[in-house]
Amino acid sequence: HRTAIKTIFTNFSGITKAFDIVPEKLDTAELPALWTFTSQAPHNKTEYGNNILSYERIYRIQVAVIPIGQATPTLRELKVPPLIESVSEELEAYPMLKNTLGVQEANILSDSGIVILPEFGASFVGFEIRLEVRYFHKRVYKE
Numbered sequence: 001h002r003t004a005i006k007t008i009f010t011n012f013s014g015i016t017k018a019f020d021i022v023p024e025k026l027d028t029a030e031l032p033a034l035w036t037f038t039s040q041a042p043h044n045k046t047e048y049g050n051n052i053l054s055y056e057r058i059y060r061i062q063v064a065v066i067p068i069g070q071a072t073p074t075l076r077e078l079k080v081p082p083l084i085e086s087v088s089e090e091l092e093a094y095p096m097l098k099n100t101l102g103v104q105e106a107n108i109l110s111d112s113g114i115v116i117l118p119e120f121g122a123s124f125v126g127f128e129i130r131l132e133v134r135y136f137h138k139r140v141y142k143e
Helices: 002-010 073-092
Strands: 033-038 052-067 103-111 115-117 124-138
Touching: 002 033, 002 052, 002 073, 052 073, 073 103, 073 124
Parallel strands: none
Antiparallel strands: 033 052, 052 124, 103 124, 115 124
16 A cells, blocks of 8 residues: 555655555655654454454654755745645545545545654654545465
8 A cells, every 4th residue: 555655655746755565764855755654453363254353554644745844834834734735636536546446435534734753863844635435355265
């Protein structure tokens, strides 16, 4: 799912660099940059029977927008909220994550508003969107 999210934002106006997983380091020339963290998912066997497993995985999509040293209150308010809106609208346009196999539906649960992201030594201001992806796959039995 992270790869599908990266693909959605690879040529998206407003995002300079999209990663499927957080990079080891981030240069300010790559801002605004987007990456995805994998979070929890309950496992459900009963909805489709014992041979089909369904999940509701939460992904934390983070976007670094401004280096902390340049993030004046005015600049934060001018840059971050419009990007929250446009990234949210783009995610809502792909409820099956570009027809990713097994995905039933992807829904935004919430956004963080403007925050200091903890990654990279809290060097960037940006935001996080929590995306729930409902998907399923066949159980593979082994002896």
